[in-house]
Every structure is written in C-alpha cells, then in structure tokens.
Amino acid sequence: MSSDHSHDLPFWKKYIFSTDHKVVGIQYTVTGLLFLFFGFCLMMLMRWQLAFPSQPLPWLGQFFHEKTMVSGIMLPEFYNQLGAMHGTIMIFLGVVPLAVGGFGNYLVPLQVGAPDMAFPKLNMMSYWVYFIGGVIMFCSFFLPDGSAQSGWTSYPPLSVIANQGQTFWLIGMVFLITSSLLGSINIIVTIVHLRAEGLTFFRFPFFIWSQLVTSFLLVLAFPPLEAAGILQLMDRVAGTSFFMPSGLVVSGQVLQASGGGNPLLWQHLFWFLAHPEVYVLILPAMGIVAEIMACNTRKPIYGYKMLVYSAIFLGFMSFLVWAHHMFLTGMSTKMSSFFQITTMIISIPSVIILTALVLSLWGGSIRFTTPMLFAIAFLPMFGIGGLTGLPLGLTAADLHLHDTYYVIGHFHYVVAPGTIFALFAGVYHWFPKVTGRKMSEFWGKVHFWLSFIFINGIFMPMFSMGLAGVSRRLYDPTQYAHGLAVQPLNVVISYSAWLLALAQIPFILNFFISIFAGKKATDNPWEATTLEWATPTPPGHGNFLTEPKVYRGPYEYSVPGAQHDFSPQHLEGIN
Amino acid sequence: MRAMNNNYYGFGLPIDISTHGAAIDRLIIILHIFMVALFIGWGIFMIYSLIKFRARPGHKATYHLNHFKAPTYLELFVALFEAVLLVGFSFPIVNQFVNAKPDESTALKVRVVAEQFAWNVHYAGKDGIFGASKPELMKPGNPLGLDRSQEAAKDDIVAINQLHIPVHKPVIVELSSKDVIHSFFLPVMRVKQDTVPGQKIPVWFEATQTGNFEIACAQLCGLGHYRMRGFFTVDTQEDFDTWLDQMAPKPEV
Numbered sequence A: 001m002s003s004d005h006s007h008d009l010p011f012w013k014k015y016i017f018s019t020d021h022k023v024v025g026i027q028y029t030v031t032g033l034l035f036l037f038f039g040f041c042l043m044m045l046m047r048w049q050l051a052f053p054s055q056p057l058p059w060l061g062q063f064f065h066e067k068t069m070v071s072g073i074m075l076p077e078f079y080n081q082l083g084a085m086h087g088t089i090m091i092f093l094g095v096v097p098l099a100v101g102g103f104g105n106y107l108v109p110l111q112v113g114a115p116d117m118a119f120p121k122l123n124m125m126s127y128w129v130y131f132i133g134g135v136i137m138f139c140s141f142f143l144p145d146g147s148a149q150s151g152w153t154s155y156p157p158l159s160v161i162a163n164q165g166q167t168f169w170l171i172g173m174v175f176l177i178t179s180s181l182l183g184s185i186n187i188i189v190t191i192v193h194l195r196a197e198g199l200t201f202f203r204f205p206f207f208i209w210s211q212l213v214t215s216f217l218l219v220l221a222f223p224p225l226e227a228a229g230i231l232q233l234m235d236r237v238a239g240t241s242f243f244m245p246s247g248l249v250v251s252g253q254v255l256q257a258s259g260g261g262n263p264l265l266w267q268h269l270f271w272f273l274a275h276p277e278v279y280v281l282i283l284p285a286m287g288i289v290a291e292i293m294a295c296n297t298r299k300p301i302y303g304y305k306m307l308v309y310s311a312i313f314l315g316f317m318s319f320l321v322w323a324h325h326m327f328l329t330g331m332s333t334k335m336s337s338f339f340q341i342t343t344m345i346i347s348i349p350s351v352i353i354l355t356a357l358v359l360s361l362w363g364g365s366i367r368f369t370t371p372m373l374f375a376i377a378f379l380p381m382f383g384i385g386g387l388t389g390l391p392l393g394l395t396a397a398d399l400h401l402h403d404t405y406y407v408i409g410h411f412h413y414v415v416a417p418g419t420i421f422a423l424f425a426g427v428y429h430w431f432p433k434v435t436g437r438k439m440s441e442f443w444g445k446v447h448f449w450l451s452f453i454f455i456n457g458i459f460m461p462m463f464s465m466g467l468a469g470v471s472r473r474l475y476d477p478t479q480y481a482h483g484l485a486v487q488p489l490n491v492v493i494s495y496s497a498w499l500l501a502l503a504q505i506p507f508i509l510n511f512f513i514s515i516f517a518g519k520k521a522t523d524n525p526w527e528a529t530t531l532e533w534a535t536p537t538p539p540g541h542g543n544f545l546t547e548p549k550v551y552r553g554p555y556e557y558s559v560p561g562a563q564h565d566f567s568p569q570h571l572e573g574i575n
Numbered sequence B: 001m002r003a004m005n006n007n008y009y010g011f012g013l014p015i016d017i018s019t020h021g022a023a024i025d026r027l028i029i030i031l032h033i034f035m036v037a038l039f040i041g042w043g044i045f046m047i048y049s050l051i052k053f054r055a056r057p058g059h060k061a062t063y064h065l066n067h068f069k070a071p072t073y074l075e076l077f078v079a080l081f082e083a084v085l086l087v088g089f090s091f092p093i094v095n096q097f098v099n100a101k102p103d104e105s106t107a108l109k110v111r112v113v114a115e116q117f118a119w120n121v122h123y124a125g126k127d128g129i130f131g132a133s134k135p136e137l138m139k140p141g142n143p144l145g146l147d148r149s150q151e152a153a154k155d156d157i158v159a160i161n162q163l164h165i166p167v168h169k170p171v172i173v174e175l176s177s178k179d180v181i182h183s184f185f186l187p188v189m190r191v192k193q194d195t196v197p198g199q200k201i202p203v204w205f206e207a208t209q210t211g212n213f214e215i216a217c218a219q220l221c222g223l224g225h226y227r228m229r230g231f232f233t234v235d236t237q238e239d240f241d242t243w244l245d246q247m248a249p250k251p252e253v
Helices: A011-016 A021-051 A076-112 A120-142 A165-193 A206-237 A263-297 A304-317 A333-359 A370-387 A389-393 A395-401 A405-435 A441-467 A487-503 A505-517 B021-052 B070-098 B237-247
Strands: B108-115 B118-123 B157-160 B162-166 B171-177 B182-186 B191-195 B201-205 B211-217 B230-235
Touching: A021 A076, A021 A120, A021 A405, A021 A487, A076 A120, A076 A165, A076 A206, A076 A263, A076 A405, A120 A165, A165 A206, A206 A263, A206 A304, A263 A304, A263 A333, A263 A370, A263 A405, A304 A333, A333 A370, A333 A389, A333 B021, A333 B070, A370 A389, A370 A405, A370 A441, A370 B021, A389 A395, A389 A405, A389 B021, A395 B021, A395 B070, A395 B191, A405 A441, A405 A505, A441 A487, A441 A505, A487 A505, B021 B070, B108 B162, B108 B182, B118 B162, B118 B230, B157 B162, B157 B237, B162 B171, B162 B237, B171 B182, B171 B191, B191 B201, B230 B237
Parallel strands: B108 B171, B162 B230
Antiparallel strands: B108 B118, B118 B157, B171 B201, B182 B191, B182 B211, B211 B230
C-alpha cells in the first residue's frame, strides 16, 4: 500500500533537516515526548524531598553534584531549580510542542488535504529554533550555580537578582517563543490557503478549528512575553530597571539599580501570554478528543457548530482574563470585579464544549479502543480541572486558596490528566497512519488504567492540601504546622507519582516495539472519515496520490442509507 | 518552638478566627457543593451513556438525534449561578475586605516589612507615629532602617517574625517588602496579600479568639521561602500591652 513517492534525498535532508511536514511533526513529537519524560523525572526527584523532607535520596543521591545534593540530601536551591524547570519544560518544551508542533504539523496539512505546510522551510526552521531553545534550557542545569530557580513565572525582582541560570532561561524562552510564532503563522496560512476543493470552514474537522484558534492565540499572545523576556534580560545584563523599583535592600545591601520600575508590569505581560497559553494547551486536546470520539462513537459530534463558536469565543475571551492570576497584588475592587466577571464568562464556552462532548456519547455505538479510553477519561478529568477553577476565579475564595496546592491540583487536572491524556489518545489513534503499524491494544489498556488510577492519586489529594493552606513551591512543607498536619498526603502523592512513572513502561515499550513489530495497519484502520485517512499508510512525500476533493462534513458516520457506517469526506455520493 | 494546638489544622480548611472569614468559608463550601453536584450529574450521565451505547452486535449508532433541551437549561443555570456567586458573595466580601477599612483612630496600626526570609513587624509605640525607614540604614541589627535619633522613631517597637495583636480589635497591617515579592498569609485569618516592593498595601482583620498561630509566605521568594515562617499571636488586650512594654526599646543609660 505504502508508496514512497519522495525524491531521492540524502539521509540528512530526508530525516534531519527535512522540510516535509510529517518528518517535522515526528521530530516535534519525539522531542516533545522526551522532554515530557525529562520534566516528569525532575518532578519525581522533588517528590522525594516533599514526601521525606531532608532525608537522603537512596542510591540515586550519590550521582548528584554537591551543589545540588549533599550526601543525597537535596538543597533548597536545587529544589527551586527543579520546580522552575519542571514547569518550563512541561509547558514550553513538552505539551505545546507536542500539541501544536507535533500533532498540528503532522495532521493539519493531511486534514485539509494539502501536500505540505504553506511554508515548508519556515516549518523546518521552527523545529530547529525550538530545538536550540530546548538545548539552552537543558544545558542551564550544568551552569556553576545551576538553572533558573525563580519559578516558571519568573517574577522580578527575584528573577532579576537570581543566578546566571535565569539569563539562560530568558534566552531559551526567546528561542522557544520565536519557534512558536513561526509555527503558528504557518498553521494559519496552511489552514486558510491550502484547503482542498470543497473543504469549507464548516466542513473542517474540529481539530483543525482548534489548531486555527490556538495558532491565533500564539501569534497574538506570545509577542508581549517575548518583549517582556527581553526587557527582563536587559534588567539583568544591561542595568536597566524595567521591573525594579528604587530602594531595594537585598541581604542588608542597598541594591545598585537605577530603579523606578515596577515588578507588577512583568506579571501583566507574563499573564497576558500565559492565560491564553492555558487555552493553547487545552484547545488542541479538545480537538483530538472530538476526532477520536466521533470515530469511536460512529456518529457525528453533537453540536459541531456550537463547539466551533465556543472555541472562537474562548480564544477571544482568553485575552481578557489574565489579571485573575494577580488578584492578591493589591488591585482595586473595580479591577478585580472586571476580571472576575470575564473569568466567569469564559467558563460558559468551556462548559458548552464539555457538555457537547459528553452528549456526543448519546446514541453512539461506542468502541472502547485505547485511544477512546483516553479520550473518554479526558472528559471528567478536564471537568475537575475546569470546576476547580471556579473558586480560584472568585477573588473572595481566592483570598485563601491563591498560591496553594489547590492551584497546583487545578491546573494539573487541566493539563496532565486532561491535555496529556488527550495527547496519549492522539498517539494511539494516529500511530497506524504515521508508522503503518498498530500499537498493542492490550498494553495500551494496561497503560491507560494504571495511568488513570495513579494520576488521580497524585492530584486529588492536592485539593485537600490546598484547602488546608499549604503553599506551593515549599521545599519543606513540614516547617509549618498546617503543612505537617497534611504531610501524609505528600507521601501518598509521591508514591502515586513514582507508580505513574512505572505505568509508562508499557507505553514506552509498546511504542518502540510496535514501530517494528506491530500489526500492519491498512490505510484507514479505524474506518474514519477525515482526509488524513485518504492517504496511503504511511503517507509519502506530497501526501495524497491524487488531489483530494471534499464532498461533505467531517463526521458523517452512520449516515442513513449508506452501505458503511462511515462516509469519508473525499468520496463522492453516499457509499 | 511554641506549642501549637493541633486542632487548628487538618485536611480541610483550618479553623477560622477572623470576623470576615466565615463569609469566605461559606463561599468555598457552597462552591464545592455545586462542583460536586455538577460533576456527579455529568458523571452519571456519562457512565449511563457508555453502558447503554456500547458497541455490540445488532446495535447501530443514530445519525439524527433530536436536539437536547436540557443542556441549554443547564448552561443558563450555570451562568445564573455564577452571576449569583459574583454579586451575592464575591463582590461584597472583597469590597468589605479591601474597602471597608476600620476607623484608624480605633484600630491598631502595624507595619509588616517582608525580607528574604523574615517578617519585620513594626509598631509605632506610645506616640502612635511610625519612624521613617531608610534603606541605607537597613543592617542586620536594624532591619527596618530606623533612625533612632528621630523623635518619632525613638519609641518604635520592632519584632522579628512575631506579630502580636489584641483580640476583638480591628487591626490594619500595612505591608511592604525590602527586596522581592513575598505574600503575607495568615491561614487562620483567611488573609493573604502579596507584598510588592515599591508599594505599600494595607490589609485589615479582626481576631475573635486568642492563641498562637502562624504567618506563612505564599509567594516563592528564594531558597529560604519554605522557612519564612512567622509567629502570629492573638492576645487579650492586657497581655498584648504587657508584651508591647517588654518589647519597647529601653531608654539608654
């Protein structure tokens, strides 16, 4: 079946510096998965310190440099490095590259019926700029004083007076942001301009819509952070004071800075990106889930147009809620009222999307494949993440819950068992298209159930800790009486985290073994309708054998009168 | 370390000893009831659908579905409920917390200046006037940079990591920071406020019972963030006055 109609390119041009969107997509996916695992490892180290404060890390501890661990006991500065880099890596080097760089690159041209991205060289460049950003971030661990340690939010003045790792962090961020900008412009142009004949906007698979909205968010929200990152870099290396007020006294010394800046300016610029960023993390996940649910319920998605309108509205509103991250910075009630109202408004389209996806189950003929299990689990997990955002969006409740473990639980439910589950679903679902072979269903299900149990074991107890008032980013929470009271939960969370790591072994083995020894897949193994399944498996250079034409909407499953329970978009007439 | 009553803290909200905290707790509880109800409703529907519509021989998916009315009502209900939460709970609570400051003549005024990694607590002393803080005088022995030759600063009281307040009396704490952003958190008081260098931000509260509690730092402020713990003591008025007398600077002989 597979027909490789690529030209004879040398190895390095075909697989390393490739302009083929599929190769770039695979590069993004593999790099993203590796960084995801690396970020997870950082967290597992932190979990030892949190569960057993100031006890030496057994066996592994001996391999760490004395500036990070002294005879196996973690130092607070190393803990802060791990925390800052865990957040940065998971978001900017793991999830976004996977969701937008990996899935977006691989699937967008296929689903719109294009031979490649609109700007293939720009596409290659965006991957390599991302790669350089990743290398800079990774290398910063080996600096004399280690990596950045002021949190992934890098609030000044702390970040400006911090060690050299912060400079690397800022430079790395400039690369990562540049990469995202290049990639998202490419996706927008591809979607709008390279659509196949007959593929109107309302015949887009929801995944395409989610990528379109996501790319607009990236294009509009990232530039302010890039500018802010450069301003902070100037504060650190050029003696400016964009974020530094006058008269600071650090460890008994008056700080030599010109002063006159405002640290809150950074927070505004940062969250102006970082709130839309939340939707950058979640929208592609919703897109993946919608695809997989339509395919595995064998019926159209419920309320497709409502989903689309909600996604657009969500994208628009996400620019108007950023200051709900700053309720406790001393803002006036007028400001906080405005941002509380916008925050409540933005919850409505999220509820609509979630409701539409749950209702899509009704009337289906549900196949419980591995990707479908992950997609189904996404719904309640994202539900918990969304619901627990409510108390944080109301300033009154936020007064107690702000910056506690409640926040950690909330956004991890959105991103970890939410987005990452959707990404797993996507990997299992499109694996046959990419490699020509299926992953093992049995080991996929083992992976799913174990992950589902342990990931809840990690994040559910955090709500209790947050209500109890335990602050985030504490090297040793038992220093506080209210931290000591809930310390048993930290032990539960840590064991869950380590077991979750073990639960990834079936996935990793399944992934690699299936590439070579999986069951051979046909062109359309899931009997799906969208255009990517109209290509040969795996698709060759240029994707489609003949230019596809689109005759119907994306989710024409179980059409009455049709011979099969799926009517692909590219086939004329009912079949 | 002072004895701390274990009954204050647990797996849920800590005890509340403030006059304004009950309203916050009520909001948090209502929210969680709402969230759990919505989640269980959704969950039951989802599990029922998964079982009823599982693929099996002879079962076919339905292409045309009637439009559901219920979700529209659910959306409207959620929107309305959120409006009630805003107007009925959050706005008034925040308004009271931020704007309804007690009369300065009856309230106790305290300044808290955060630094890496301690809380410097500054009382005005007998004259009721705070001496000025000068950055260039800030040394380990004089964390607030007070110029003791100044008349207003002579009787000022400085306590490190110890905030004492009298019970049943409104207290206004003016928060600021010497170096980086910290966050002043009194779990039992339902008070949390960032301290931003370059700004002075007041918070106010009133305690309803005496005891020994904690001040926590809620914003990452460096490697010692985890040990930026202060003691928060609510005394009777007499005990508080005695403590102030003990802490007052002794006249030099």
